Amino acid sequence: MKIVILSNETSDDYKEFINNNKNTLFYHQIKYKNLLKYILGCDENYILLYDDNKLCGVLPILLKDGKYGHILNSLPYYGSNGGIIAENNKYKASLINIYNDLSNEVGSAVYVENPFEQNDFIPKSNLQEERISQVTLLDKIEDIYDLDNCFTPSKRWDIKKAIKSKVRIFKNNSRIAQEFLYKTHKNHMQSIGMQWKSRGLFEYIFSNFIKGSDYDIFVGKINDKLISALLVLYFKNITEYYCPVVLNNYRSSQALSLTIYEAMKNSLEMKRKIWNWGASGDSQNSSVYKFKKKWLTIDKKYYYHILINNKQIFSSNKYSLEKNYNGFFVIPYSKLK
Structure with a gap:
């Protein structure tokens, strides 16, 4: 297996992969990534996992630097769903290990599960928040x-x-x-x-x-x-x-x-x-x-997995976090001291 970072050379592979995967969402598209980079002024680190020259899994990541170091989100901005998309559990396991390694190197890392994906592999975290996504199946009405x-x-x-x-x-x-x-x-x-x-x-x-x-x-x-x-x-x-x-x-x-x-x-x-x-x-x-x-919605539960490495974040405040990391999820405000 080989790890490659999304680039112009691999963009066609990425587009084909997310178009063919049944669980990908609007938020996984390259043009949505470009939108977030434009409005948030953040950096990207979209990880692509190849096996025998075939793209088998992706992990979208955006990062923002500020007062408390880099903040990693997959993905940021009003609950945009990110997380790993992969063909099977072997590739999911490889990508979750890569995510865990990257999350150890930042001030805070937040992994937003995709409610349409089977989330069997849980990233490293010290906080979790549950969310309820609601879906209407129009053809079943x-x-x-x-x-x-x-x-x-x-x-x-x-x-x-x-x-x-x-x-x-x-x-x-x-x-x-x-x-x-x-x-x-x-x-x-x-x-x-x-x-x-x-x-x-x-x-x-x-x-x-x-x-x-x-x-x-x-x-x-x-x-x-x-x-x-x-x-x-x-x-x-x-x-x-x-x-x-x-x-x-x-x-x-x-x-x-x-x-x-x-x-x-x-x-x-x-x-x-x-x-x-x-x-x-x-x-x-x-x-x-x-x-x-x-x-007539159906519920899909999913989680935010939050890893706080920089303990100074707990002593921060909402104003400082929004000023430094606008659009990024850093920590639940209820956890601030």
């Missing part, structure tokens, strides 16, 4: 076009309410829709005291990814007023629910539910059968989890 039968009764009621409120949904990737999406997202996150995705992220996606193939924006309108929007990302047969927004004074219209519903039907028509909602924290009692559950 009983007649998704029948609003008297699909999804839960309360969700059908939400969708019907939006229709009665004269909300209309359109696929719209225009600059106006892009700006509405970003500004509404930022305003909402500010209002609840949470960090928002950067303008640079959205601009990079809209400039470097292909609309209709890599992403789409769906918008909701009443008359001619934009009131909701949803950015979805596409990879193979999976649609990623990435950025939903609705104007605060139109939340009761259930415009977002109708926007999601129309985006789901469009995905199914495009033969994208898996709707990946992403993580909903670690609690089935959260409002986010309950909202998604109404769409």
Whole structure:
């Protein structure tokens, strides 16, 4: 077996490998790596494992240097799933050993499991956090076009309410829709005291990814007023629910539910059968989890494996970590002293 670092010479092998593996996600793509490097200013170390000149496994890693040394994530930024993708357990074992060696050399290392992968090999860690990913199998929904039968009764009621409120949904990737999406997202996150995705992220996606193939924006309108929007990302047969927004004074219209519903039907028509909602924290009692559950989701538990080598990190604070390692997961804030 031979270890090679991803480069221009090996990029075609990497692309073919992740395209052919059933468990890879949007976040494993080279162009997503390039997006993260652009907005986070980080370094890459994507490890490729060859056996007899055939690519058999990959381990995506990004690193950021700062006050507490290098921080290693697989992968960073709002729960992007990373982790090892390999053809069999022999190759997984080899790559987990490589990961463990690398993780010993940094201030903090965080391995984010892929909920679609069988995670039998656990990396070295001294902290763990559980997450719940939720997925809707669109082709398993009983007649998704029948609003008297699909999804839960309360969700059908939400969708019907939006229709009665004269909300209309359109696929719209225009600059106006892009700006509405970003500004509404930022305003909402500010209002609840949470960090928002950067303008640079959205601009990079809209400039470097292909609309209709890599992403789409769906918008909701009443008359001619934009009131909701949803950015979805596409990879193979999976649609990623990435950025939903609705104007605060139109939340009761259930415009977002109708926007999601129309985006789901469009995905199914495009033969994208898996709707990946992403993580909903670690609690089935959260409002986010309950909202998604109404769409007949199935749960996929996975873990963050966190190795803190630089003990000074425990005495740090949220502001310092975000300043030095913006977009990277360093330590659960609940563990700070």
